[in-house]
Amino acid sequence: RKEVEQDPGPFNVPEGATVAFNCTYSNSASQSFFWYRQDCRKEPKLLMSVYSSGNEDGRFTAQLNRASQYISLLIRDSKLSDSATYLCVVCNNAGNMLTFGGGTRLMVKP
Amino acid sequence: NAGVTQTPKFRVLKTGQSMTLLCAQDMNHEYMYWYRQDPGMGLRLIHYSVGEGTTAKGEVPDGYNVSRLKKQNFLLGLESAAPSQTSVYFCASSEDRKGNQPQHFGDGTRLSIL
Numbered sequence: 001r002k003e004v005e006q007d008p009g010p011f012n013v014p015e016g017a018t019v020a021f022n023c024t025y026s027n028s029a030s031q032s033f034f035w036y037r038q039d040c041r042k043e044p045k046l047l048m049s050v051y052s053s054g055n056e057d058g059r060f061t062a063q064l065n066r067a068s069q070y071i072s073l074l075i076r077d078s079k080l081s082d083s084a085t086y087l088c089v090v091c092n093n094a095g096n097m098l099t100f101g102g103g104t105r106l107m108v109k110p
Numbered sequence: 111n112a113g114v115t116q117t118p119k120f121r122v123l124k125t126g127q128s129m130t131l132l133c134a135q136d137m138n139h140e141y142m143y144w145y146r147q148d149p150g151m152g153l154r155l156i157h158y159s160v161g162e163g164t165t166a167k168g169e170v171p172d173g174y175n176v177s178r179l180k181k182q183n184f185l186l187g188l189e190s191a192a193p194s195q196t197s198v199y200f201c202a203s204s205e206d207r208k209g210n211q212p213q214h215f216g217d218g219t220r221l222s223i224l
Contacts, residue, residue, distance in 0.1 A: 008150065034212070043200055043215035044153065087152065097168070098213065100145075100152040 003027060004090050004101035012107045017078045021104045023088030024070045031094075033064055035073050036087040038103065044087055047073075078108045112136050116201050116216035123191045123223050131186040131219050133201030141204045142184035143168075143213065144176060146197040153200060159184055191223045 006023045013019045025033075033050035048055065050062040050071050061074040075082055088101035114135045123129060133142065140161050145153040145168075155168030159178040173195060175187045184203075188195060198220050202213040 004152070041218075043217055045215070046212040049212075097155060097158070099169075100154075102150050102152040 002102075003099045004088055006086075006088050006101040006104045008102055008104060010105040010107050012109060013078050014109055015078055015080060017108075018074065018076045019078055019106065020072055020074045021086055021088075021106075022070050022072050023101050023104075024068075025088075025090045025099075026069070027090070027092065027099075028066075028069060029093040030090045032091040033062075033071050034089040034091070034098075035060075035062055035071075036089055036100075038085045038087055040084075044100075047086070075106075078106075080108050080110065082106060083108045114201055114203055114214050114216040116199075116219050118219060119217065120220045121222070123188075123221065125191060125193060125223060127191050128187070128189050129191065130188075131199055131201075131221075133184045133186070133203075133216060134182055135184075135201075135203040135214070136182065137203060137205075137214065138181070139203035139205050139214070140181075142178065143202045143204075144174070144184065144186045145200045145202065146170065146195075147200060147218075148197050156186065156199075193223045195221065196223045197221060 035047040036044040037047045038044040050064045054063040059076045063072045085103040085105045087103045117132045143158040144156040147153045157176040162181040165176045177185045201216040204213045
């Protein structure tokens with residue numbers, strides 16, 4: 001079993017739709033969690049951290065469920081520019097190593 | 111502000127050749143990392159460094175060596191390139207070891223081994 005698992009997609013949604021991605025992780029001692037965004041042939045960039053209480057940044061909402069060991073990312077009112085691969089990232093309990101999921105590809109269509 | 115710079119951006123090697131990938135950061139970050147990204151695999155950590163003069167193995171270190179002689183530079187070496195090392199290589203840096211510090215990535219190096 002991979003340490004961090006994501007549905008690779010692609011998720012094809014129309015503009016304005018709401019879409020959600022889940023990610024599961026295997027190490028219950030994982031310390032912190034992030035969502036990164038990666039555009040085609042570009043480097044990953046931090047989208048948002050995921051806090052235990054859940055957090056929101058504009059149209060993006062991230063949630064963490066430690067009991068079930070998954071995190072989620074919700075995107076509301078999808079824009080064409082949201083088309084990218086979203087990487088779920090988990091930091092180990094030592095705080096010095098990130099493990100990346102394989103990514104979920106999102107394609108927003110007009 | 112350049113951030114994290116990787117050179118070269120593209121390279122084609124023959125099996126058995128050696129090469130070094132250079133990563134430079136201008137943010138005075140302590141931590142630096144080398145990842146490889148393969149289709150469907152996500153990013154996998156090759157080696158990392160917690161400070162000048164230190165290196166440590168990541169998830170997939172075999173076939174690679176690294177050096178951190180200067181704080182701003184982290185070099186990744188392939189002594190004898192193999193086709194399995196065909197990949198996109200990303201360097202990253204972060205301010206310290208706390209998990210809530212984001213990692214800043216370079217643009218990547220696309221390496222093909224024939």
